[in-house]
Amino acid sequence: MALYNFKKIMVVPTAKDFIDLTLSKTQRKTPTVIHKHYQIHRIRHFYMRKVKYTQQNYHDRLTQILADFPKLDDIHPFYADLMNVLYDKDHYKLALGQINIAKNLIDNVAKDYVRLMKYGDSLYRCKQLKRAALGRMCTIIKRQKQSLEYLEQVRQHLSRLPSIDPNTRTLILCGYPNVGKSSFINKVTRADVEVQPYAFTTKSLFVGHMDYKYLRWQVVDTPGILDHPLEERNTIEMQAITALAHLRAAVLYIMDVSEQCGHSLEEQMELFKNIRPLFANKPLIIVANKCDVKRIEELSEENQASFLFILYQGKLFKDFEEEGISVIETSTLTEEGVMKVKTEACDKLLSYRVETKMKGRKVNDVLNRLHLAVPSKRDNKERPPFIPEGALLRRKAMEVDIPKRKLERDIELELGDDYVLDLQKYWDLMNENEKYDKIPEIWEGHNISDYIDPDIMKKLEELEQEEDLREKAGEYESDTESEDEEMQEIRELARKIRQKKKLRILESKEKDVHGPRMPRTVKKVEKKTLEKEMSGLGIDMEDKSNSHYAVQARRSRSVTRKRKREASEAPASRTRSSSRPPRDVSGVRDAKMLKKVKQMMKNSQRDMNRMGKKGEADRHVFDLKPKHLLAGKRKSGTTDRR
Amino acid sequence: MMFVRNDCKIFRFCKSKCHKNFKKKRNPRKVRWTKAFRKSAGKELTVDNSLEFEKRRNVPVKYQRELWNKTVIAMKKVEEIKRKRQARFIMNRLKKGKQLEKEEDIIEVKKNIHLIRAPHAGKAKQLEDKMVQKLQEDVDMGEES
Numbered sequence: 001m002a003l004y005n006f007k008k009i010m011v012v013p014t015a016k017d018f019i020d021l022t023l024s025k026t027q028r029k030t031p032t033v034i035h036k037h038y039q040i041h042r043i044r045h046f047y048m049r050k051v052k053y054t055q056q057n058y059h060d061r062l063t064q065i066l067a068d069f070p071k072l073d074d075i076h077p078f079y080a081d082l083m084n085v086l087y088d089k090d091h092y093k094l095a096l097g098q099i100n101i102a103k104n105l106i107d108n109v110a111k112d113y114v115r116l117m118k119y120g121d122s123l124y125r126c127k128q129l130k131r132a133a134l135g136r137m138c139t140i141i142k143r144q145k146q147s148l149e150y151l152e153q154v155r156q157h158l159s160r161l162p163s164i165d166p167n168t169r170t171l172i173l174c175g176y177p178n179v180g181k182s183s184f185i186n187k188v189t190r191a192d193v194e195v196q197p198y199a200f201t202t203k204s205l206f207v208g209h210m211d212y213k214y215l216r217w218q219v220v221d222t223p224g225i226l227d228h229p230l231e232e233r234n235t236i237e238m239q240a241i242t243a244l245a246h247l248r249a250a251v252l253y254i255m256d257v258s259e260q261c262g263h264s265l266e267e268q269m270e271l272f273k274n275i276r277p278l279f280a281n282k283p284l285i286i287v288a289n290k291c292d293v294k295r296i297e298e299l300s301e302e303n304q305a306s307f308l309f310i311l312y313q314g315k316l317f318k319d320f321e322e323e324g325i326s327v328i329e330t331s332t333l334t335e336e337g338v339m340k341v342k343t344e345a346c347d348k349l350l351s352y353r354v355e356t357k358m359k360g361r362k363v364n365d366v367l368n369r370l371h372l373a374v375p376s377k378r379d380n381k382e383r384p385p386f387i388p389e390g391a392l393l394r395r396k397a398m399e400v401d402i403p404k405r406k407l408e409r410d411i412e413l414e415l416g417d418d419y420v421l422d423l424q425k426y427w428d429l430m431n432e433n434e435k436y437d438k439i440p441e442i443w444e445g446h447n448i449s450d451y452i453d454p455d456i457m458k459k460l461e462e463l464e465q466e467e468d469l470r471e472k473a474g475e476y477e478s479d480t481e482s483e484d485e486e487m488q489e490i491r492e493l494a495r496k497i498r499q500k501k502k503l504r505i506l507e508s509k510e511k512d513v514h515g516p517r518m519p520r521t522v523k524k525v526e527k528k529t530l531e532k533e534m535s536g537l538g539i540d541m542e543d544k545s546n547s548h549y550a551v552q553a554r555r556s557r558s559v560t561r562k563r564k565r566e567a568s569e570a571p572a573s574r575t576r577s578s579s580r581p582p583r584d585v586s587g588v589r590d591a592k593m594l595k596k597v598k599q600m601m602k603n604s605q606r607d608m609n610r611m612g613k614k615g616e617a618d619r620h621v622f623d624l625k626p627k628h629l630l631a632g633k634r635k636s637g638t639t640d641r642r
Numbered sequence: 643m644m645f646v647r648n649d650c651k652i653f654r655f656c657k658s659k660c661h662k663n664f665k666k667k668r669n670p671r672k673v674r675w676t677k678a679f680r681k682s683a684g685k686e687l688t689v690d691n692s693l694e695f696e697k698r699r700n701v702p703v704k705y706q707r708e709l710w711n712k713t714v715i716a717m718k719k720v721e722e723i724k725r726k727r728q729a730r731f732i733m734n735r736l737k738k739g740k741q742l743e744k745e746e747d748i749i750e751v752k753k754n755i756h757l758i759r760a761p762h763a764g765k766a767k768q769l770e771d772k773m774v775q776k777l778q779e780d781v782d783m784g785e786e787s
Contacts, residue, residue: 427705434707443717450696451717452703452710460716463691467723475730487744493755494747500757538763 007159009068012152015145019138022057026050036123047130048117054134055110062103069096078166078246085238087154095147102144109136162207170218170249171345174240176268177224178261179254180289183332185221188342193221203236205243212346227271250283250349258293283348284325287341291329687731692724
């Protein structure tokens with residue numbers, strides 16, 4: 001249904017904007033580069049594309065406008081009538097028709113020029129054709145300026161119309177201006193309609209929503225209606241009339257008994273009689289507003305009589321099934337009677353709607369499917385509702401104003417400067433006098449509160465008993481078993497052995513071994529060390545005459561005495577003997593040869609010595625001027641170092 | 643120091659050594675100097691009545707002066723007993739070591755006695771004495787016969 005899409009109508013651009021938009025779009029979205037020397041079909045295609053593109057754009061936009069705006073024949077008659085009242089049906093239809101024509105014209109133009117373009121034989125000709133086509137399309141749109149403006153205004157106003165659902169439960173408020181319709185709607189719903197002392201404050205329809213019996217109700221506030229014939233009514237009043245005419249709702253005719261609105265009671269009743277035909281088939285309630293100023297009883301006799309006349313008149317009308325129109329006194333200022341009006345109006349409307357539905361044919365289909373289930377009593381036990389005591393007490397406390405307890409803040413204010421925040425007085429302890437104790441917290445790194453236990457003494461006793469038992473069982477006696485002497489001796493020996501081992505290791509580490517590893521027998525052992533060592537091991541060294549080394553020494557002495565005479569024989573053993581000639585004189589015959597030999601030696605050594613070389617094996621070449629240090633530019637780095 | 647993790651678990655550290663090890667994600671059960679390792683490896687007393695006194699209780703007890711006084715006294719006694727028991731536990735553990743030490747000493751002595759004492763030290767004298775004694779006996783025997 002197009003009913004609620006009034007807000008979604010596309011924006012109607014002004015003629016100038018429309019043209020600019022479309023042309024710039026064509027410029028951007030179609031290729032722009034073309035040269036004379038291209039092939040003719042390419043040139044033609046290029047320009048045809050531009051024409052078609054522009055036509056397409058215009059066409060789309062205009063179609064959209066035509067589709068978005070509601071057709072007065074398709075929408076609910078209430079809205080159709082409302083739009084007629086507000087925008088003039090003829091004008092509206094005319095504007096849309098113009099747009100339609102414009103669309104068709106543009107299509108035709110494009111078609112013609114595309115056809116002509118087929119016979120264009122140069123770039124210049126095609127370009128001129130395109131220019132003409134675009135120009136004509138834009139002129140067409142320029143001519144629609146007025147329609148477009150009008151439609152834009154209609155669109156803006158349409159989107160701001162209140163969304164009234166014509167099919168749901170509605171209450172309409174009507175009456176003279178300034179009687180209190182807007183105040184009433186403000187009171188009953190969340191709507192916020194302007195209320196002012198001058199007439200025609202409300203210039204259009206307003207909607208408010210309220211809830212009653214778990215249903216949503218619409219309340220429609222209308223502008224005031226004056227008493228003159230239909231033809232002479234202005235737009236504002238016509239809106240009210242339209243609402244009354246088309247919406248199937250309960251009508252609340254509001255009267256001002258105190259005549260503060262500026263119109264007398266007779267005038268109001270005249271109006272009522274004139275509008276009566278509009279109230280046919282609608283539940284009606286007369287609301288006597290502003291009763292805080294004047295009540296019906298206070299009215300003069302004749303006025304009261306006319307009132308009653310109206311009431312009686314209601315009975316004569318056979319259209320009404322009710323016992324007459326109810327008259328309810330209200331005051332939107334003191335809120336007296338407002339609720340009553342609301343409930344009555346809603347009830348009446350509901351019953352009316354239900355009846356109409358029952359009369360219709362659709363109901364029977366539904367009735368067959370409905371079933372109301374009622375719980376039946378299974379025994380005679382009374383089951384009243386249960387409210388817990390606490391809730392009752394609290395409700396009572398809320399109602400009665402109990403004096404509150406004294407707060408800390410009050411105490412603070414009383415004492416002023418002397419006030420000290422002492423939270424410990426609220427503590428709930430077993431003994432009241434312990435409240436201000438200083439509680440120890442830590443002992444030797446342990447938290448005292450970890451040990452707190454009501455049964456601690458009992459547990460401690462048990463523990464101590466256990467401990468006693470253990471002690472008696474001899475667990476805590478020190479274990480230094482009296483080791484027998486043998487064991488101690490062994491220990492002592494082991495200690496000495498370990499020490500000796502360590503010393504030996506140290507000695508061997510201290511040895512300064514440079515030469516080859518010779519077997520032990522090469523090394524000469526001193527007599528003194530041997531004696532010391534052996535005595536250290538416990539052997540008796542006093543009787544040395546029988547010892548092996550002494551015997552050997554005697555034997556060797558005797559041998560060497562003999563051997564001294566035969567000096568020329570070189571000893572067979574490898575041990576060094578004094579009779580071996582040195583290397584530089586061995587094999588030299590005489591002194592002359594010796595001299596020559598020495599000279600030769602010196603000659604061969606001369607060159608080496610001059611060079612300062614160690615020997616003939618010293619062939620090392622020193623790199624005294626390394627390239628990597630002396631060559632190259634001075635790059636990053638200091639210059640005082642080379 | 644205190645470290646609060648994203649799952650609201652709080653870790654307290656006594657010194658930066660512990661804190662740094664934690665940050666390195668080391669498992670305390672494998673780091674030898676921690677209490678966690680010692681207790682899990684059975685190097686210290688874990689189950690004992692005296693250890694049950696100091697624990698975190700979730701039921702708060704209202705303050706009572708005499709209870710607190712008694713607790714302070716009891717706490718000191720419990721501490722003493724606890725220490726004794728812990729020491730005993732460790733001592734028992736180390737007894738085995740002493741046994742092994744003894745055996746090792748014996749082996750050492752048997753193997754390496756030659757480093758401090760020559761095997762036949764003093765034996766020469768003994769031999770001599772024996773020979774002298776034998777001679778004397780022979781002489782005596784000869785005299786008798």
